[in-house]
Amino acid sequence: MKIRISGTVQGVGFRPAVYRAACSLSINGNVRNDGPDVVIDTDGDMAFLDELKKKIPPLAVIERIEVTETPFRGRNGFFITASEEGSGSAGIPTDTAVCGNCMDDMRMGRRKGYEFTTCTDCGARFTLLSRLPYDRQNTSMSDFGMCQTCRSEYNDPNDRRFHHQTICCPDCGPKYRLIDRNGSRIPGDPVKEFAKIIGEGSIGVAKSWGGMHICAIPKKIDELREWYGRPQKPFALMAKDMASVMKYAEPVAEETEQMTSAHRPIVLVKKIHSEITEKISPGLDNIGIFLPYTGMQHMLFSHLEEDALIMTSANLPGEPMILDDDHVLELNADAYLLHDQKIMNRADDSVLRMNGRNVSFIRKSRGHIPSYIETGIKGDVVSIGAQENLTASVASNGKIWTTQHIGDGGSFGVPEYLDDAVRSMMKMLGSSPSVIAMDMHPGYSNRGVGRILSEEFGADLMEIQHHWAHAASLLADNREEECVAISVDGTGYGADGNAWGGEILLADLEGYERIAHLQNIPLLGSEKALYDLRRLKFAIDEMNGTPSELFNDRDSEVLRKMTRSSVRTSSLGRLLDALAFTLGVCEHRTYDGEPAMKMEPLLSRGKMIDGFETELRGKEIMTAGLFPRIDRKSDRNDTAYSIIRNVVDVMTMTACDAAESAGINKIGLTGGVSYSAPICSMITEEVNKRGLDLLVHRNVPNGDGGISVGQAAIALRSCK
Helix, strand or coil: CEEEEEEECCCCCHHHHHHHHHHHCCCCEEEEEECCEEEEEECCCHHHHHHHHHCCCCCCEEEEEEEECCCCCCCCCEEECCCECCCCCCCCCCCECCCHHHHHHCCCCCCCCCCCCCCCCCECCHHHECCCCCCHHHEHHHHCCCCHHHHHHHHCCCCCCCCCCCCCCCCCCCCEEEEECCCCECCCCHHHHHHHHHHCCCCEEEECCCCEEEEECHHHHHHHHHHHCCCCCCCEEEECCHHHHCCCECCCHHHHHHHCCCCCCEEEEEECCCHHHHHHCCCCCEEEEECCCCHHHHHHHHCCCCCEEEEEECCCCCCCCCCCCCHHHHHCCCEEEEECCCCCCCCCECEEEEECCEEEEEECCECCCCEEEECCCCCCEEECCCCCCECCEEEECCEEEECCCCECCCCCCHHHHHHHHHHHHHHHHCCCCCEEEEECCCCCCCHHHHHHHHHHHCCEEEEECHHHHHHHHHHHHHCCCEEEEEEEEEEEECCCCCEEEEEEEEEECCCEEEEEEECCEECCCCHHHHHECHHHHHHHHHHHCCCCCCCCHHHHHHHHHHCCCCCEECCHHHHHHHHHHHCCCCCECCCCCHHHHHHHHHHHHCCCCCCCCCCEECCEECCHHHHHHCCCCCCHHHHHHHHHHHHHHHHHHHHHHHHHHHCCCEEEEECHHHHCHHHHHHHHHHHHHCCCEEECCCCCCCCHHHHHHHHHHHHHHHCC
8 A cells, every 4th residue: 555644744753653553563664754744655454554543643633544555566674764855735743842751851861951852742843844844854953963872762663752853862962051141151050050040030031942031030020021111011921830820820621721731822811819910910810821841941940949930032022032142132131041953933932811612812823833724725825914913824725824923013023024934834835826915004014025925926916904804714713604793903904994993794705794883983193092092082072072181282282183184993992992091991002902901800890880871873883972971980890891891782783683684693703802701701692692603713813813814715715
């Protein structure tokens, strides 16, 4: 037989598993990587496949097996032979947390204390990979030759590291070094000395898989915020183990399952309120927390008295995560724990929160990328996403593959990183796109990347409306054809030139109809209104004819004149911003989504009170008129809940009415605001009352990190 196996079958110990299965049956043949697949030639029969399925390694995923009857002309014995070059819809392996067996190896034996200890069941994969097939020469381990002992393990079928492509040890593998802020070496064991330095209260940078982290002990949070210029944005906490997690948070079973998985994402969980946790995530009820996933991180905790560290991506604010060892000195930290293994693909930590059993990805990256969703639609397209929380997607052979998290498109270095990530993915998949899809906002910086790719490949350029792309990403995520989508976020360029964000769309992959939206509010000064929240409240006061004392007379007159010509927004995110300001929750936005995130505790605790009913007028759901009804004497939790509940209820009822009229039983919920647990709960309750099905995200980020998937799905449909 000739057997071709497709899926995640490279970099996961699959060929060694084939070898062991064949030897156990004493059959002849060979196995090799062939482009993205594994190919087996053998004189065995179907009993061999049955035996192989029993021995599949834990990280492998078989998608398809093709068997061809053909005469076997090989030699006696079974062999792992040289790989063949190729590309296609490969199961590209993700980085996977160090396994328990390798942790044991780091405690004793010849790999004791060696931070790069991994095996065929664990370790960095994608972040080390330059191209397929997954062989040592195609990874950053090509810089390190095997010592004789490692080569013996590599060649031993009974060894856990049999044909482990990144096998190494202290004698032949990468090494850590520790330097100070001036680049001078610090003597001693690098990890142990680094632990001592940060344990004493200094700020450090540690190079890991896919990038670097800024590290500090929790009690130094005030100094870290001042040093990093991050006054309010939450930091993630890496806890030593689950017992340590319980000192800071109260994860439910589903959250614990995610935290302890081999993916090791940052998970947003209910925090235990304390002085430290409040400083780590100011004004929020949750905290982002994760567990160690590299050998270095485990070793670091073994030398620390602390049971947790603040860990955040090492970058200059707004820029991509730093990879260059010399460039990182610009951060001006106290110490740098660096290594000499090249990072081929940078990858920030993944971030998610649970919605019951469903995963809501806020940032899908390290440990979860590369990954894909099935579309069943043939064709090759590339989509380059929106602007913030940027990703790109490459569609090929009926699948949509999404890049790792890239960053915010307007920041220095991000377009270049986007271009590199897209080309790397295209190379691995062998994709030659016929369409390049992008957001229709004329000011987005990534459009330049789209134009270059379009010219280079002779591909059509396709502009796609932001909220339609959100709806399409939801449809692709759920393999559905159409729905009425509640698409809610901070902003997206609308077909009328205004800033949309509170939309009800009847959508499929071929088009959309804007059924209704939130009332338009002037954005006084456009971008300035996104940060100076007084401008939103002033605009609402003007709409209501309410006197405002937010600005002096001169500034008020200037803003008053601007109301007639300003871009207007229908965004639920901006409504939450205005309400957060009015209720004294947040006066100035210092990071993306801050006011809405700080509103979530109020929405979680509030109850319905009378006086905040609203209505649909034409296609607009009225919101401005709710603000004069706010009574300072009322509980602000109840006020917040009642306003948002009434608005969301009208949105949901309007969506349900539209769905029933169109003969559709699917209501979709997408966009960045759909991360809000209380708002998601409100919509779920109303949809269930109507007996309709609610579509939510499962594999694709709700927010702008999923936009490229929707763009790709729409572009694919246009190729038919």
